Amino acid sequence: MSGSAKPQRIALAVPSVCVVADDEVARRRVCSILRRGRLTVAGNGAAVEELVSSLDAKPIDAVIVATSSEAALRDAVVNVKSRWPVATIVGILDDVTWRGVRELLGAGVAALILAETIDTALVVGVQGALSGQLSLPAGLREHLARPRLSAREKQILGMVVMGFSNGEVATKLFISESTVKSHLATAFAKLGVRSRSEASQLILDPSSGFGTGILEISSASEPSA
Amino acid sequence: MMDGQATMTEGNPPSAAPDGAEADALLRATVRVPKHVVYRDFMNETVVLNLESGKYHGLNPTAGRMLQVLEKGVSLREAAALLATEYGVANEELEQDISALCRDLESRGLVELVLDGTG
Numbered sequence: 001m002s003g004s005a006k007p008q009r010i011a012l013a014v015p016s017v018c019v020v021a022d023d024e025v026a027r028r029r030v031c032s033i034l035r036r037g038r039l040t041v042a043g044n045g046a047a048v049e050e051l052v053s054s055l056d057a058k059p060i061d062a063v064i065v066a067t068s069s070e071a072a073l074r075d076a077v078v079n080v081k082s083r084w085p086v087a088t089i090v091g092i093l094d095d096v097t098w099r100g101v102r103e104l105l106g107a108g109v110a111a112l113i114l115a116e117t118i119d120t121a122l123v124v125g126v127q128g129a130l131s132g133q134l135s136l137p138a139g140l141r142e143h144l145a146r147p148r149l150s151a152r153e154k155q156i157l158g159m160v161v162m163g164f165s166n167g168e169v170a171t172k173l174f175i176s177e178s179t180v181k182s183h184l185a186t187a188f189a190k191l192g193v194r195s196r197s198e199a200s201q202l203i204l205d206p207s208s209g210f211g212t213g214i215l216e217i218s219s220a221s222e223p224s225a
Numbered sequence: 226m227m228d229g230q231a232t233m234t235e236g237n238p239p240s241a242a243p244d245g246a247e248a249d250a251l252l253r254a255t256v257r258v259p260k261h262v263v264y265r266d267f268m269n270e271t272v273v274l275n276l277e278s279g280k281y282h283g284l285n286p287t288a289g290r291m292l293q294v295l296e297k298g299v300s301l302r303e304a305a306a307l308l309a310t311e312y313g314v315a316n317e318e319l320e321q322d323i324s325a326l327c328r329d330l331e332s333r334g335l336v337e338l339v340l341d342g343t344g
Contacts, residue, residue, distance in 0.1 A: 154279045162265045162272055172263060173276075217279035 015130050016058060019044040020051050020076060021066035021092075030066055030092065030118065037123030048079040060084050062126055066092035066115070070100035077107045088129045092118060098192035099202070101140055111135035146214065147190040154215045156183050161200045161212070231288035231326045250340055251324050252302040256295040257337045264292065273335050282335060287312075291323050292330070301327060 017039050021027035024046070031041045042058060045051035051063075063080045067073040073091045080089055090111040091104060101112060110129035113121050114137050125135040136144075149157065152173075159169045166184070170177040184196070193199045203210055258264070264273040264284075271289030273282040284292060290311075294304045305319040312319070330336040 151279075155276045158274050158276065158279055158281070159263060162263065162274060164263070164265070212281050215279040215281075217277065 014038070014040050015061040015126075016040045016042045017062040017064060017126060018042050018051055018055070018060055019064045019066070020046070020048055020080070022046045023066070023068075026066050026092075026115070030064060030122065033118055033122050034064070034126070037126075039123065039126060048076060048083065052083060060087050062088040062090060062130055064090045064092065064122070064126065068094065070096065070104065073109075074100075074104060074107050077104065077109055081108050088126075090122075090126050090129050090135075092122070096137060096140070098140055098144075099198075101136060105134070112137065146210070149187055149190060149214065150183075151217045153183050153187040153190075154217055156180055157187050157199060157203065158212075158215045160184065160196050161203050161215070231291055231322050232285045248324060251327065251338070252305070252320055253300050254327075254338045254340045255298055255300050256292075256327060256330075257339055258292075258296055259334070259337055262335050264289075266293070273330075275334055277334070282333060287322075288326050291326055292336075295323075295327070295336075 017034060019027055019030050019034070019041060021030060021044075027044055027046070031044055034041050042060060043051055043055045045054055063084065065073060065076045065080065067076060070093060073093060077089055077091065080087065088110050089108055090113065091109045092113050092115055093100075094115045096104075096112055096114070104112060111125040111134065113125045113135070117137070121135075128135045155173060156169055159172065164172070166177050166180045170180045173180075188194060188199060191199055191202055193202055203212060203214060261276040262273060263276065264271055266289055269286065271284040271286070271292060273284060273292075274280070275282070291304065291308060294307060295301070299307070301323050302320065305323045306316055308323070309316045309319040327336060327338060331338050
């Protein structure tokens with residue numbers, strides 16, 4: 001019998017990841033979890049610059065960045081992107097806000113893991129991100145859908161965005177000022193903002209917000225309260 | 226057309242120009258801003274919000290100034306005369322511009338035209 005086929009050995013590529021965390025204890029813990037999850041930790045450092053100096057020219061598949069604030073993470077992500085434009089970026093934070101998540105996704109983060117969940121969520125988050133999936137804390141679910149504002153909330157927000165005071169809004173809409181405040185509180189909660197300036201910024205900033213289209217009133221709008 | 230011709234953004238283009246009699250009637254009309262409309266002047270534009278549709282519309286400074294004058298209750302012709310002096314252009318030119326603007330605003334539900342014998 002000639003030409004019996006030899007089983008071909010297939011080399012499975014093991015993703016190469018790096019870790020950046022200014023807290024050394026956290027960094028060691030993250031590296032340990034990744035190794036347990038059969039990921040190769042090619043390097044780690046307290047900052048992106050330190051990581052760069054410790055690495056050779058090997059390609060990097062993913063960079064895991066743990067920081068104490070969304071702003072610090074955003075800065076680190078920009079830094080990572082400038083050095084490894086195609087690397088997948090996974091962020092670890094103690095807490096995330098919906099606003100911060102939007103900005104971080106915009107900056108290029110593919111997965112966000114809460115620090116308290118890294119034992120169970122980090123490896124699957126990294127693997128999902130490397131497979132082209134987004135991974136976010138489930139607690140953000142209700143904020144990721146387009147908020148359903150009532151027609152009245154849209155009217156009030158519409159005037160707030162234009163700079164009208166609560167008193168002016170109340171007069172124009174023939175409702176009391178306390179009713180305006182109540183509608184605004186509900187609308188702010190739906191939008192995930194804490195103030196009229198944050199609401200205005202979210203609605204008016206096309207890069208991180210919804211655009212004024214979210215205030216358009218149609219038959220699909222929830223009825224006014 | 227005068228420099229700084231009145232323009233607005235969003236929505237459909239204005240309808241075709243009316244004939245002579247209709248144009249004259251329009252120039253005698255006054256303008257009323259409906260209760261469901263609010264507007265505010267900003268540095269480079271006037272933003273008009275239709276509270277029924279939730280849509281914003283932007284007027285350039287010339288159109289914003291026209292709306293400001295018209296809301297005082299003067300006719301389109303009187304507003305055009307005042308603004309022609311202000312901008313140093315011919316009355317006829319401004320009458321055409323202000324008429325076009327008002328037809329456009331009316332088509333979007335942003336103003337009501339009060340013709341002779343109405344309102």
